[in-house]
Amino acid sequence: MADQQTYDVVIIGGGPGGYNAAIRAGQLGLKAACVEMRGTLGGTCLNVGCMPSKALLHASELYEAAGGEFAKIGIEVAPSLNLSQMMAAKAESVGALTKGIEFLFKKNKVDWVRGRGRIAGPGKVVVETPEGQTELSTRNIVIATGSEPTPLPGVEFVEGKVVDSTGALDLQAVPKTLAVVGAGIIGLELGSVWRRLGAQVTVIEFLDRITPGMDAEVAKTFQRSLTKQGMTFKLGTKVTAAKADKDGVTLTLEPAKGEGAAETLQADVVLVAIGRRPYTAGLGLETVGVTPDQRGFIANDHFKTSAEGVWVIGDVTYGPMLAHKAEEDAVACIELIAGKAGHVDYDLVPSVVYTAPEVAWVGKTEEELKAAGVEYRVGKFPFVANSRAKINHETDGFVKFLADAKTDRVLGVHVMGPQAGEMIGEACVLMAFSGASEDLARICHPHPTRSEALRQAAMGVEGWTMQA
Template sequence: MAIGSLARRKASTILSSRYLKYSFSVSRGFASGSDENDVVVIGGGPGGYVAAIKAAQLGLKTTCIEKRGTLGGTCLNVGCIPSKALLHSSHMYHEAQHSFASHGVKFSSVEVDLPAMMAQKDKAVAGLTRGIEGLFKKNKVNYVKGYGKFLSPSEVSVDTVEGGNTIVKGKNIIIATGSDVKSLPGLTIDEKRIVSSTGALALTEIPKKLVVIGAGYIGLEMGSVWGRLGSEVTVVEFASDIVPTMDGEVRKQFQRSLEKQKMKFMLKTKVVSVDTVGDSVKLTLEPAAGGEQTTLEADVVLVSAGRVPFTSGLGLDKIGVETDKAGRILVNERFASNVPGVYAIGDVIPGPMLAHKAEEDGVACVEFIAGKEGHVDYDLVPGVCYTHPEVASVGKTEEQVKALGVDYRVGKFPFLANSRAKAIDDAEGIVKVIAEKGTDKILGVHIMSSNAGELIHEAVLALNYGASSEDIARTCHAHPTMSEALKEAAMATYDKPIHM
C-alpha cells in the first residue's frame, strides 16, 4: 500500500516556491512587559481569530483587533455562514415544491416567508459570533474592537468602534485582514440594485430577474439561492467556462445540472456598461472577443467577479511591507514578511482565498512564532461549491495532470449506481479519481453529488497520506452510504468497479 504516515514526516510548511521571497528567521521572542503582547493579530476572521486562540493556547499573551465589531470576518458575518444558511433554506423550499410529493408528503400550498428565512440566517450568524467571543474569553485572548493601522513594526494604532483610540504593542504582529469584493469599472455597488455578495444576502424582496456577473463559486451559490426562490437567473461570464479551476469533465456535468434548474449562462460575454435609470437595471453586453452589443434587463445585478486582498489603511507602506502587483503581502515559508516581526496569513497572501486555508495558515504561523513547526500544503486544500448538487475537489484536475506530462489513469462512478443515492432519490452526480499510472498514487479526486463537501474529506486524508486508489478501494465502507461511490470509483481506477 502507498499509505505513509504524517508522524514520520518532518512537520514543515509546504508552500509553492513562487509564493516565497524571504528566507530569514524573524521570531522575536516573547514579551516581558505587562503592556506588550507576544502576538497581536489584526483581523478577527477565520485566519485571525484562529491564530489568536492558538497563540493563547500556546501560552503567548495575545490581542486580536477587529474593525467590524463582531468576530468571524467576512466568512461568518457576510459570507460562508449566512450563504449556507440561505442555501439550505432555499433548498428546503425547492424540495417542498418539487420533491416532497414523490416521497408521499403532500400539502395544498407552500410559500416563502422571506423575513423569517433571513431571521433564521441572522440568528445563526449572531450565535456563532458570540461563540467566538466566548472562546476568546475562555482562552484569555484580549479583544479590541476597532480599525488597526501600523505606527511601527511593533505598534498598532486602533481607532475603536466607541470613537476613541488606543495603542496596542506586540513583538509579533500578524496581518489577517482578509479580502474584499473585486469591483468592476463602471459599476457602482449600492447594495440595493447592484449588489455584492453582502447585499445578495440581505435582499428584502425576491427579484423577478437576477443577473450574476461572474460564474465562480460565490456567484453560482447566490444565483442558486434566488433561483430556487423564484428568480429568473442569468449568469454573465467573460471566460469560456464556469468555475475555471474545476475539473473540465465535472464542470460540464455541473453546468448541465444548473441549466436543468433553469439557470441561464452567457459565457464569453463582457459587461460594457450598466444603466440604473428607471425601474430596472439595464446591462449592455458584447462578446468577449468583440462584436455586436446586446442589452439585458434585471431587477438586481450581483457583482461576483472575485475578491482582492484587503490592506487599505493598514499603513503597510509606512513600515515598508512589500506586496506584489495584486496587492498581496509577500511572505516566506514561515509567513514572515520582509519586515522583521510582521507576518501575514489568509487572503492577504498568495494561495486559495478560502476560510479553511486561512485557518490553517493561522495555526501554522503561530506555531512558527512559538518555536514549533507548522504545516500547510496548498495543493491539498479542498474546494467546495455549495449548490445542489455540490461539487467538491482536492488535488489536481485531469487538465493539470496532462499539463505536467504524467501518465495517469481515471476511475469514475455515477451516483445513479449508488444504492443510497437511489433510495433517497438524489442520484445526480459522479465521483472521479485520478491516479498516477505507475504507482497508483492518487493525484486528485472530484465529486459532484449531494453532500459532496462532506464526502471529499476521505479523499483529502488519503492524499495527505500519499494513498493509492487501491488503498481506498480495499477499505471497507458502510452500506448503504453515498461514500461507497468513492470506493467504487477507486476500484474503477486500479481495476474494475462492482456495481457498474
C-alpha cells in the same frame, strides 16, 4: 491615547485566519490580542459570507423540495415563502456563531480589541476605537485582514439593484430577474439561492466555461445540471456598462473576444461576483517597509513578510482565498512564532461549491496533469448507481479519481453529487498520507451510504468497479 499594552502577538483581523490565530496563540501560552473593526468577530466568512450563504442555501433547498420533491415521495404540502423569517433565521444562526468565538477568546485568554487597527512602525499597532486611540506594543504582528469583493470596472454598486455578495445576502424581496456577473463559486451559490426562491437567473461569464479551477469534465456536467434547474448561461461574454433606474438595471454585454455586436440585458437585480481582492486599505504597511504586489497581495516566506516580526496569513497573501486555508495558515504561523514547526500543503486544500448537487475537489485536475506530462489513470462512478443516492432521488453527478499510472498514488479527487463537501475530507486524508487508489478501494465502507461512490470510483482506477 490610552496606556500602552504589550503582547507577544497582535493579530489584525478577526476572520477565520485571525480568530484561529488568536485562539492557537492562547493555547500555546502566548499573550495575544485580536483587533477587529466589525462589531462582531468572524470576519466576512461568519458575518456576510460562508455562514449566512449556507443558511440561505439550506433554507432555499428545503423550500424548493417542499414545492416539488416532497409530493413525489408522498408528502403533500403547499409551501409559501416568508422571506423576512428566512433572513431572521439566518441572522440568528450567524449571531450564535460570532458569540461562540467570543467565548473561545475568553476561554483561551485572548483580548479582543474593538476598532480599526493599523501598523504604526515595528512592534506597534494603533487601534482607532469609539473611545479614542489605543496603542498596542508587540513582538509579532500578524496581518489577517482578509479580502473584499472585487468591483467591476464601469459598473457602480447601487443599493438593492447592483450588489456584491454582501448585498445579495440581504435582498428584501425575491427579484423576478437576477443577473449574476461571474460564474465562480460565490455567483453560482447565491444565484442558486434566488433561483430556488423564484427568480429567473442569468449568469454572465467572461471565460468560455464556468467555475475556473474546477476539472473541465466536472464543470461541463455541473453546468448542464444548473441549466436543467433553470439557470441561463452567457459564456465568453463581458459586461461593459450598467445603468440602474426605477425599473431595474440594464446591462450592456459584448463578446469577450471583441468580435460581434453588443447586446443589452434587463434585470431587476445584478449581482457582481467576479472574485475578491486583498484588503489592506489604511493598514500602515509603509511604516514597516512592506509593499503589496500589483494585485494587492503581500508576499511571504513561511508567513514572514519582508519586515522583521510582521507575518501575513489568509486571503491577503497567496494561495486559495478560502476560509479553511486561512485557518491552516493561522495555525502554522502561530506555531512558528511559538518556536514550533508549522507547514501548510496547499496542494491538499479542498474546494467546495455548496449548490445542489454540491461539487468538491482536492488535488490536481485532468488538465493540470496533462499539462505537466504526468501519466495517470482515471476511475469514475456515477451517483445514479449508488443505492443511497438512488433511494434519496439525488442521482445527479459522479466521483472521479485520478491516480499516478505507475505508483497508483492518488493525485486528485473530484466529486459532484449529494454531500460532496462532506465526502471530500476522506480524499484529503487519503492524499495526505500519499495513499493509493487501491488503499481506499479495499477499505470497507458502510452500506447504504453515498461514500460508497468514492470507493467504487477508486476501484475503477484499476478497472474493478463492481456496482456499475
